[in-house]
Amino acid sequence: GAGIGGLALAAFISFCAKDIAVDIYEAKPGISSIGAGIAIWKRTWEILKGIGLEKEVKERGLPLPKDGEVRGPIFRKADQPTKGIDFHNQMMPYGPLTIPRPILLEMLMSYLSEQCNIYTSTHVASYKEQADGTVLLKLDDGSTRTADLLIGCDGVHSATRATLFKNLAEADPSKGYEKFAEPKWSGQWAYRGVVDRNQLREKNPRSLVLDQARIVRFLPTLHWCGKSRHVVTHPFGDIVNLVCYVSEENGFGKPYNDPWVATVQVQEVINCYLGWEPDLAEVVSMIQEPSRWAIHVVGPLPIFVSGHVGLLGDAAHAMTPHQGVGGGQAIEDAYILGRLLAHEKTTKANLAKVLEIYQQIRLSFAQAAAERSWSSGLLYDFIHPDFKVSPDATEDDLKPIGQAVGAAFAWLGKGGCDEDWVRAENLVANL
Numbered sequence: 001g002a003g004i005g006g007l008a009l010a011a012f013i014s015f016c017a018k019d020i021a022v023d024i025y026e027a028k029p030g031i032s033s034i035g036a037g038i039a040i041w042k043r044t045w046e047i048l049k050g051i052g053l054e055k056e057v058k059e060r061g062l063p064l065p066k067d068g069e070v071r072g073p074i075f076r077k078a079d080q081p082t083k084g085i086d087f088h089n090q091m092m093p094y095g096p097l098t099i100p101r102p103i104l105l106e107m108l109m110s111y112l113s114e115q116c117n118i119y120t121s122t123h124v125a126s127y128k129e130q131a132d133g134t135v136l137l138k139l140d141d142g143s144t145r146t147a148d149l150l151i152g153c154d155g156v157h158s159a160t161r162a163t164l165f166k167n168l169a170e171a172d173p174s175k176g177y178e179k180f181a182e183p184k185w186s187g188q189w190a191y192r193g194v195v196d197r198n199q200l201r202e203k204n205p206r207s208l209v210l211d212q213a214r215i216v217r218f219l220p221t222l223h224w225c226g227k228s229r230h231v232v233t234h235p236f237g238d239i240v241n242l243v244c245y246v247s248e249e250n251g252f253g254k255p256y257n258d259p260w261v262a263t264v265q266v267q268e269v270i271n272c273y274l275g276w277e278p279d280l281a282e283v284v285s286m287i288q289e290p291s292r293w294a295i296h297v298v299g300p301l302p303i304f305v306s307g308h309v310g311l312l313g314d315a316a317h318a319m320t321p322h323q324g325v326g327g328g329q330a331i332e333d334a335y336i337l338g339r340l341l342a343h344e345k346t347t348k349a350n351l352a353k354v355l356e357i358y359q360q361i362r363l364s365f366a367q368a369a370a371e372r373s374w375s376s377g378l379l380y381d382f383i384h385p386d387f388k389v390s391p392d393a394t395e396d397d398l399k400p401i402g403q404a405v406g407a408a409f410a411w412l413g414k415g416g417c418d419e420d421w422v423r424a425e426n427l428v429a430n431l
Contacts, residue, residue, distance in 0.1 A: 002026035002118055004038065004101070005313025005330035006153035007108035012338025014113035015051045020341065022116045023147065025137075027123035027154075031105055038104055040065065040097040043417040044328035047335045050418075056107055057097065066095030073232075075380075075405055077398060084277045085395050088402030093413025101327075124154070126163045129307050133348065149351055150309045151337070153330075156183045156296050158315035164306050183296040186320055187251025188377070191244040191269045193290035195283055197235060203286075208279045209233045209240055228381035229272060233283060242287050246272050247381060260294045268292070295320055297374075300367045305355035312337060316363075319370035322377040323412070329366050332417055336361050336424055343428050350431050357427045361420050376408050 002024050010022045040048065045065050048054075057064060072090035099107075112118075125140040127150055137145040152160025162181040169178040200207055228247040233240055248254075266287055273284050298318040304311045313330030337358045340346060346354050378384035379401060387401040 001152075001154040001315075002028075002031050002105075002120075003153060003155060003313070003330075004104060004108070004327050005315075005334055006151075007031075007105055007112075008331045008334035009151060009153060009312060009338050010116050011051065011108045011111035012334050013342055014111055014116060016339055016342035018113055018115065020115060022112075023145070024116065024118045025122045025124050025139075025145075026118060026120045029121045031109065031118070031120070032102065037098045037100045038327040039324040040099060041325065041328055041412045042067075042094045042096075042415050044331050045097060046415050047332065047417050051111060053107060056110070057099075060103065062097065062099065062103075065097040068095075069093060070095035072409070075402060077382075077393065078231075078277045078280045079275070080277060081275055082277065084280075085393075085398065087395060087398035088405050090406060090409065093410055096324075096412070104327075123159075124150075125159055127160065127309065129309065133308060133351075135308050148308065148348055149341075149355075152309070152311045152315045153313050155314045156298060156318040158298075158311065160309065161298070161301075161311050161315050164309055164311070168306060177302075180299070180301050183298050183318060184253045185251065185256035186295045186297045187249075187254065188245055188247045188295045188320065190293045190295055190321070191242075191246070191264070191272070191287070191290050192293060193242050193269070193287035195240040195242055195286045195288065197238050197240050200240065200283060200286060204279075204282060207283065209283045210235055228383045230380045231273070231280060231284070233280075240283065242283065244269055244272060244284065244287075245377070245381075247377075247383075256294055256296070258294065260296065262292050264290050264292045266290060297370070299370065301363075304359045304363050305352075308351050308355070310337065310355045310358065317366040317370050319373045320377050321373070322380060323369075323373040323408070325369050325373060325412070329369050332420075333358075333362050333366065335417060336420060339421060340424055340428055343425070345428050345431050353431055354428060357424055360427070361424045365420070372408060372411070376405070379405050379408065 006024055010024055013020050013022055042065070054064065069091045072092035074086055075088040075090065076084045076086045078084035123140040124137050126138045128136045128138065130136055133148070135147050135150040137147060137150065139145065150160065152158050154160055165177045165181040168175065197210065201210060230245050232243045266285070269287055269290050270285055273281060296318065297320060298314065298316065301316060304316045312333045314326065316333065317329065319326050340354050340358055375384065379387065382389040382401070384401070384404070387404060389401060390397065
């Protein structure tokens with residue numbers, strides 16, 4: 001895959017070693033990306049600075065990250081037809097860099113060495129590990145390729161992950177490996193769209209949405225059992241980005257047979273937020289060309305690697321978007337694995353052991369990040385089991401959950417990825 005994880009891995013390998021041939025297989029006809037911008041928090045920024053990305057960020061006129069506290073979003077209870085309640089004004093522990101996905105992909109591609117080749121419109125459907133230690137890649141057009149190592153950076157739908165766990169299940173049916181082959185529906189949808197900021201200003205110049213990124217929360221009541229939801233609004237230029245989350249009670253893991261992404265009518269989004277305070281109801285009614293995304297997740301997986309095959313990024317740990325760390329975790333995966341593969345002690349003979357070091361460093365940390373993101377979503381929806389919220393909650397009643405929201409962001413202001421590399425390097429040096 002030639003997404004963030006795949007290109008980051010190729011970039012780190014290229015930066016650290018010039019003698020490793022990397023073939024990147026991308027199913028799409030070109031290198032492109034959809035979705036929101038990528039938040040680059042402190043851990044990820046430290047490693048991107050290490051390959052010189054700071055210079056290019058400056059040249060493109062993007063604001064650099066800021067150490068120390070910066071003002072973040074306002075959290076507001078808004079599920080009533082009267083004025084809502086601000087229950088937490090977040091001071092972020094770090095001011096992240098937000099990079100549009102296409103720009104980040106361009107930056108990463110600029111680091112690729114002449115040893116890197118990108119093959120578009122080429123989908124790796126499955127693979128087979130061979131007796132000589134190589135991996136036979138089976139493409140969906142019936143052709144094959146051979147590699148010493150296969151890293152699945154092929155996203156939440158990963159064919160690499162599916163093949164890996166199906167193979168393990170066939171080898172040992174007692175372990176239940178087959179349940180890890182496919183992603184699971186999180187029980188959540190995200191309605192995405194934009195609102196014309198100028199039209200909103202003309203309609204309501206005092207709208208709360210216009211000047212401050214806000215996260216507003218829905219409190220499910222007895223009447224709306226299982227209908228937990230929250231909305232994120234973020235003004236940017238002449239638009240307001242709008243993401244409206246809706247959850248289904250006990251929806252996690254249920255079979256999902258509808259399209260994962262679908263264009264929907266505006267009224268479908270409006271119907272999800274009937275009875276909300278006027279400012280929010282107004283902006284939802286103005287959403288343009290909304291689409292509905294079924295949020296799927298991966299894991300927690302018992303392993304990221306098997307033999308000469310590994311998983312990276314969303315293929316290994318696709319997570320909910322409630323802390324904006326999925327892209328950063330893919331880059332951190334790529335950093336550790338890329339440097340391990342480029343290390344002087346790494347050879348064809350010990351590739352499987354090197355992959356196990358990558359797993360030892362990254363599996364638990366990436367899965368902890370996914371769990372934090374999931375927990376944050378429960379807080380935002382007022383359905384976290386540790387924080388009960390009554391329908392008539394006051395500002396004082398909401399203080400504990402506001403404090404929990406603030407505490408959940410603390411880790412994003414910390415570094416540590418370089419320390420992870422020191423651990424990895426010590427392990428590979430002893431092979």
